[in-house]
Amino acid sequence: MPVAPKAASKATAAANRAALKTLAFDDVRDFADVQRGLIAPLPTAASSAPRRVNWSGT
Known part of the structure; x- marks a missing residue:
């Protein structure tokens, strides 16, 4: 069943x-x-084959 969205709390x-005042929209x-x-x-990506990216994790 779909859940209807709730209004944001006053704090949110x-x-x-x-946040809207601090971001450069x-x-x-x-x-x-x-x-x-x-x-x-x-x-930092490393590639071993065309169109395939392998991550080293470092």
């Missing part, structure tokens, strides 16, 4: 308002990167 709503570069599929570069 206040925290969200405070006018800088849309991250949104553009996500649309292109780029999350972040993989500087």
Whole structure:
């Protein structure tokens, strides 16, 4: 059964308002990167085959 969402508590709503004031939502570069599929570069990734990434864990 689907569960209907609840309204945010007063504390959560206040925290969200405070965060909204501190984040640069006018800088849309991250949104553009996500649309292109780029999350972040993989500087520590090692590759053993084309299109396959192996992580060393270090």
